[in-house]
Amino acid sequence: MMLSRRHILGIGGVLLASPLYGRAAAQGASPQIEIRMQGNADGSQVWFDPIGIRIRPGQTIRWINLDPGNAHTSTAYHPQNDAHSLRIPERAAPWNSDYLLPQESFSVTFTLEGIYDYFCLPHEHAGMVGRIVVGQPSGPPAKGVASPAQPGTEPIPEAAVRAFPSVDEIMQRGIVRRT
Amino acid sequence: MFLRFVAAAAIAAFTMPALAADQVEKAPPTGSYKKVSELVKLPDFLPGLGQLYVDPKTLPAGPFLAYDRDGRLVSTVYMLPIEDLANKDKRFDNLAAPGGKVDHVDVYYNAGHPGVEKPHAHVVLWHVSKTDEARVAAK
Numbered sequence: 001m002m003l004s005r006r007h008i009l010g011i012g013g014v015l016l017a018s019p020l021y022g023r024a025a026a027q028g029a030s031p032q033i034e035i036r037m038q039g040n041a042d043g044s045q046v047w048f049d050p051i052g053i054r055i056r057p058g059q060t061i062r063w064i065n066l067d068p069g070n071a072h073t074s075t076a077y078h079p080q081n082d083a084h085s086l087r088i089p090e091r092a093a094p095w096n097s098d099y100l101l102p103q104e105s106f107s108v109t110f111t112l113e114g115i116y117d118y119f120c121l122p123h124e125h126a127g128m129v130g131r132i133v134v135g136q137p138s139g140p141p142a143k144g145v146a147s148p149a150q151p152g153t154e155p156i157p158e159a160a161v162r163a164f165p166s167v168d169e170i171m172q173r174g175i176v177r178r179t
Numbered sequence: 180m181f182l183r184f185v186a187a188a189a190i191a192a193f194t195m196p197a198l199a200a201d202q203v204e205k206a207p208p209t210g211s212y213k214k215v216s217e218l219v220k221l222p223d224f225l226p227g228l229g230q231l232y233v234d235p236k237t238l239p240a241g242p243f244l245a246y247d248r249d250g251r252l253v254s255t256v257y258m259l260p261i262e263d264l265a266n267k268d269k270r271f272d273n274l275a276a277p278g279g280k281v282d283h284v285d286v287y288y289n290a291g292h293p294g295v296e297k298p299h300a301h302v303v304l305w306h307v308s309k310t311d312e313a314r315v316a317a318k
Contacts, residue, residue: 039290041226041227041317042227042287042289042301043227043289043290043292043301044287044288044289044290045290046290046291068222068226068317069222069225069226069227069228069317070221070222070225070292071219071220071221071222071292071293098220099219099220099293101220101221101222102222121296122291122292122293122296123290123291123296125291125296125297125298126290126291126298128290
């Protein structure tokens, strides 16, 4: 059984995605892009695949948990999400999938250009993070990932800092996979 | 240093007599144990470990009792956060070991999961043979 929760992210906040997604799919204008949540057999390694991706405004990302032995989340770097630093465009609404069990999925449609960093709640300290570049961003996230934590927010764990692909690499290659 | 800590924890668990009189051979165990998948959002059966039960008061270390698909106890698992193992002032003493005879021990890194959200070590006291570990393998 494939379970799914959908969500639209844009300038005006969060809306239910089903009507818009259905219309876009029918027109064939914005194919849905899949990011897999994965892990190895003993749970020692976990990752998003791809870890970095560039999309057009209006495209939908669908995260699906393909790890049979773990639960994962897709959670935006945003103060509303467990006091994390703001690493998505200021006018964009944050998202949090909550825990997804194996084969569950969650979708977000991105309408606002910019750079979006996100993480997996139980695995941020193990470096399970990802980056989405939407359109032609005017600049990188407000601060580099290695910058000191913004006031009132949690510092980004070292393993996560090391894992982020660079914006330049995403812009050049379009898709960046974990090495 | 990390390996010394883990080895000490494993040896302590090996040699310690069972402290509780709970029935643990068959799932569900008696006493204060709760099914992990009902405490946090995790699959009910974890490939490589099995179906887990834990007394919530003992989190995060455990012991977690792991059962095969027929409800037979296969291992006792301790989950020890890496940052605690690297902390010279942190100890894990007197961890209960109610599962009885231990056949062999595995120690390995785990990236985390709901309930123990930071990287940690799994110390697995197997009560079955290496061959019988297949009872909790992925289908």
